[in-house]
Amino acid sequence: MEKDIKFFIDGKRIDGRAKDELRPIKIEVGVLKRADGSSYIEWGGNKIFCAVYGPREAYPRFLQKSDRAILKCRYNMASFAVEERKRPGPSRRGVEIGKVTQGALEPALILENFPKCMVEVNIEVIQASAGTRCAGITAASVALANAGIPMKELVPACAAGKVDDQIVLDLCKEEDNYGQADLPLALLPRKNEFSLLQMDGDLSEEQLEEALDLGRKGCLEVFEIQKQALKKKYITEDVLNE
Amino acid sequence: MEFLVKDRSIVTPGMVIAKGPFKYEYGVDKFEDTIISSVLGIVYIENDGIKVVPLEGKYLPKRGDDVIGTVVGINPLSWDLDINAPYLGNLHIQDALRYVKDTSNLERIFKVGDVIYANIKEVGEASEIVLQSKERPYGKMKWGRVVKIHATRVPRVIGKKGSMIKLLKQMTKCEITVGQNGNIWIKGERQMEDIVERAILKIDKEAHIPGLTDRIKKILETELSR
Numbered sequence: 442m443e444k445d446i447k448f449f450i451d452g453k454r455i456d457g458r459a460k461d462e463l464r465p466i467k468i469e470v471g472v473l474k475r476a477d478g479s480s481y482i483e484w485g486g487n488k489i490f491c492a493v494y495g496p497r498e499a500y501p502r503f504l505q506k507s508d509r510a511i512l513k514c515r516y517n518m519a520s521f522a523v524e525e526r527k528r529p530g531p532s533r534r535g536v537e538i539g540k541v542t543q544g545a546l547e548p549a550l551i552l553e554n555f556p557k558c559m560v561e562v563n564i565e566v567i568q569a570s571a572g573t574r575c576a577g578i579t580a581a582s583v584a585l586a587n588a589g590i591p592m593k594e595l596v597p598a599c600a601a602g603k604v605d606d607q608i609v610l611d612l613c614k615e616e617d618n619y620g621q622a623d624l625p626l627a628l629l630p631r632k633n634e635f636s637l638l639q640m641d642g643d644l645s646e647e648q649l650e651e652a653l654d655l656g657r658k659g660c661l662e663v664f665e666i667q668k669q670a671l672k673k674k675y676i677t678e679d680v681l682n683e
Numbered sequence: 684m685e686f687l688v689k690d691r692s693i694v695t696p697g698m699v700i701a702k703g704p705f706k707y708e709y710g711v712d713k714f715e716d717t718i719i720s721s722v723l724g725i726v727y728i729e730n731d732g733i734k735v736v737p738l739e740g741k742y743l744p745k746r747g748d749d750v751i752g753t754v755v756g757i758n759p760l761s762w763d764l765d766i767n768a769p770y771l772g773n774l775h776i777q778d779a780l781r782y783v784k785d786t787s788n789l790e791r792i793f794k795v796g797d798v799i800y801a802n803i804k805e806v807g808e809a810s811e812i813v814l815q816s817k818e819r820p821y822g823k824m825k826w827g828r829v830v831k832i833h834a835t836r837v838p839r840v841i842g843k844k845g846s847m848i849k850l851l852k853q854m855t856k857c858e859i860t861v862g863q864n865g866n867i868w869i870k871g872e873r874q875m876e877d878i879v880e881r882a883i884l885k886i887d888k889e890a891h892i893p894g895l896t897d898r899i900k901k902i903l904e905t906e907l908s909r
Contacts, residue, residue: 478739496741496769507809549697551712551721554743556810558769586696589740589835591721593712594697631697631719668695671723675693675738675891 446619448604456613463611463659468580468670470587478588482580485613486570491580492563493588499559510558512550514543516577518566538574545578545598545627545637551591560590571617572600578627578637583667595667598627598637599659601652603644608651610659624652628660690728694720700733710735725891738891742767742834742864744803744812751829751862754797757789764799767834767864770810774801778815798824798868800860827870830880832887834865839890840883847896854903855879878906
């Protein structure tokens with residue numbers, strides 16, 4: 442798996458970032474008209490749409506919960522999103538990411554107000570370049586807020602990892618493919634708890650601690666961008682000049 | 684006791700609004716002694732009370748609300764109405780009309796696609812919505828058209844003491860009925876209907892910006908002089 446790549450040149454990473462620097466992030470809110478809430482995120486080379494529908498009646502019926510709504514997440518990657526054509530349709534990876542997304546978002550939502558209902562989150566990856574699940578969760582939580590679903594807090598997500606025995610934030614594609622470890626995180630900022638923690642590769646205990654601290658810092662940066670994106674849509678001048 | 688945000692500012696979910704024992708209405712969540720916004724909305728702070736009016740979201744049915752719905756299904760003795768809420772509304776034949784001669788074919792009374800102005804009689808424990816349309820203003824809306832907006836912005840269409848709706852009615856001579864669920868029914872001359880529809884969609888878009896009535900008045904004046 443490992444390849445001869447120089448991950449660090451003059452103390453900077455392949456794409457010129459510092460160790461604790463995120464790739465540029467841009468979030469737009471309310472981009473899809475048919476959806477109840479939607480968002481579009483550009484995170485480095487990732488381009489992801491997210492649409493939220495609901496709360497609406499849950500189908501199939503046996504999934505309905507009589508005391509609260511259920512959350513359904515679907516993650517899909519377009520066949521043209523990666524370098525080599527991805528076989529379209531559901532895959533093992535897609536189902537897994539859908540499941541972890543649901544787990545990451547559910548503790549932040551207040552679903553008790555809508556018994557027997559369902560909230561659907563659709564994450565559609567148009568272009569992928571490492572860290573799509575984190576970008577997807579970030580976009581999904583913005584879209585949920587845009588849909589007016591009551592939430593305890595927004596959920597920012599961000600990855601940390603290890604390349605060349607050094608802990609770095611937000612892996613880029615080369616670092617993800619040929620690096621030593623990848624650690625996607627989703628944070629509940631107010632509770633200061635993680636709702637997503639996966640690990641691909643090896644990390645020692647100290648390295649894990651270091652990666653978690655770095656990841657938390659990255660998540661909080663993403664959190665600010667999420668808040669700004671939501672507010673931006675309603676700032677007076679922008680709407681009136683349209 | 685301190686406020687961490689300004690009155691009438693936009694808050695995002697999870698933002699801390701105040702610390703201390705405040706009264707709170709809706710749109711907020713309490714966590715230990717802090718009050719936290721639970722929706723994307725605008726904060727209103729009045730006499731130690733806090734509420735957050737959501738900017739987005741579906742209609743939440745309340746008892747006594749007047750709503751406008753579309754018939755989407757016919758059952759043996761009732762109709763299912765889509766009222767923009769998470770759940771379908773149920774209009775039983777007993778609550779629909781004053782006199783019922785023939786219950787053999789409900790389609791003769793209300794067809795699928797008919798627009799009905801109804802009142803919410805009850806919201807059950809399992810959120811089933813019981814409607815009624817017996818008395819005078821309620822019932823089937825003939826002709827006209829329905830404009831859909833966000834339920835959270837209905838108060839802006841009505842305006843302070845009905846100022847906005849009065850303005851629209853006076854200037855365009857249209858009949859307008861506003862449902863609390865965000866469905867608005869308009870009937871009048873066709874061109875006037877177009878103008879009202881555009882105005883209402885503009886209200887929907889700019890609901891959170893002050894000076895709305897004046898802006899709409901200006902737009903109506905320019906459109907009518909054309």
